[in-house]
Amino acid sequence: MPDPHDADAIRTxxxxxxxxxxxxxxxxxxxxxxxxxxxxxxVGAFGDRLAGRGIDEPVDDLAWIALIDxxxxxxxxxxxxxxxxxxxxxxxxxxxxxxxxxxxxVLFEADETLLPTEEFxxxxxxxxxxxxxxxxxxxxxxxxxxxxxxxAARADELTALAARAGFSVQHLGVGRRGR
Numbered sequence: 001m002p003d004p005h006d007a008d009a010i011r012t013x014x015x016x017x018x019x020x021x022x023x024x025x026x027x028x029x030x031x032x033x034x035x036x037x038x039x040x041x042x043v044g045a046f047g048d049r050l051a052g053r054g055i056d057e058p059v060d061d062l063a064w065i066a067l068i069d070x071x072x073x074x075x076x077x078x079x080x081x082x083x084x085x086x087x088x089x090x091x092x093x094x095x096x097x098x099x100x101x102x103x104x105x106v107l108f109e110a111d112e113t114l115l116p117t118e119e120f121x122x123x124x125x126x127x128x129x130x131x132x133x134x135x136x137x138x139x140x141x142x143x144x145x146x147x148x149x150x151x152a153a154r155a156d157e158l159t160a161l162a163a164r165a166g167f168s169v170q171h172l173g174v175g176r177r178g179r
Contacts, residue, residue, distance in 0.1 A: 011036055013165035014063055020158060021076060021098070021148055028070040035066035042066060061140065064167045068138050068146045082143040086113040086120045093124065093135075098149035100133035107131075121145060125173025128152070135172040138162070147172070 014036055018029035035042040039058030043050060049069055050056065059065070071077035078092040090105065090113075104127040112123045125135045134152040136159075137145045150158060155171055162169045 007036075010063075010165050013161045014067060017158065017161045017165065018067060018070075020154060020161065021071060021150060022074060025070075025074045025076070028067065028074055028076070031070040032063050032067035036063035039063075061167065064138070064165070065140065068140065071138075071148060072146070077138070077146055077148050080117065080121070080145040080147060082117055082145075084117045084145075086115065086117075089117070089120060089124065093147070093149070096149050100128065100131055100149070102131045104128050104131050104133070117145070121147065122173050125171065127173070129173050137170040137172065139168045139170055 011033060014032045015029050018032055022028035031042075031046075034045075039062050042062065043055070043058055046066070046069070047056070050065070053065060055062070055065065068077060068079075072079060075095065075097045078089075078096060080089055080092070093099065094105070104124075107127045107130055108123070112120065115123060121135070121137075128135050128149070129152055132152050134150055134155040136148055136150065136155060138148060140146060155174075159169050159171070
């Protein structure tokens with residue numbers, strides 16, 4: 001976590017991430033910034049949503065969790081379990097508002113759908129990259145994969161903004177060999 005005295009830099013980075021991932025949804029930034037600025041108020045307002053994550057009081061990464069939950073609520077993020085079925089992943093990625101206009105699924109080979117979840121997600125990331133899109137996991141330190149889509153040309157920007165806010169992003173299909 002970055003220096004807590006640098007709250008303005010964290011706030012700015014969160015707002016820029018929300019703008020990057022949800023340009024047509026200002027409510028995403030509003031929720032993340034509310035969690036950053038007034039964590040107790042945010043927990044009170046979104047207690048039901050947070051209960052599913054085992055959160056009942058402010059935590060260090062509350063603004064990051066708020067960003068992820070707001071992206072999900074607006075159809076801009078799909079969260080997958082560590083043992084998710086390939087067809088479910090495919091269906092949920094197709095439903096994202098941020099899905100690419102060109103369908104990357106025509107590039108998939110039949111045996112790729114038999115891969116374990118993490119490997120299949122990396123295969124998805126590679127296929128998305130082939131058409132100029134990217135998939136990234138907004139890391140929350142658990143065994144799930146909160147996945148967002150964006151233009152591949154802006155992937156490094158997302159990584160840098162997340163680091164400035166004190167969080168990490170894993171880009172799917174980058175730097176992995178094999179299938």
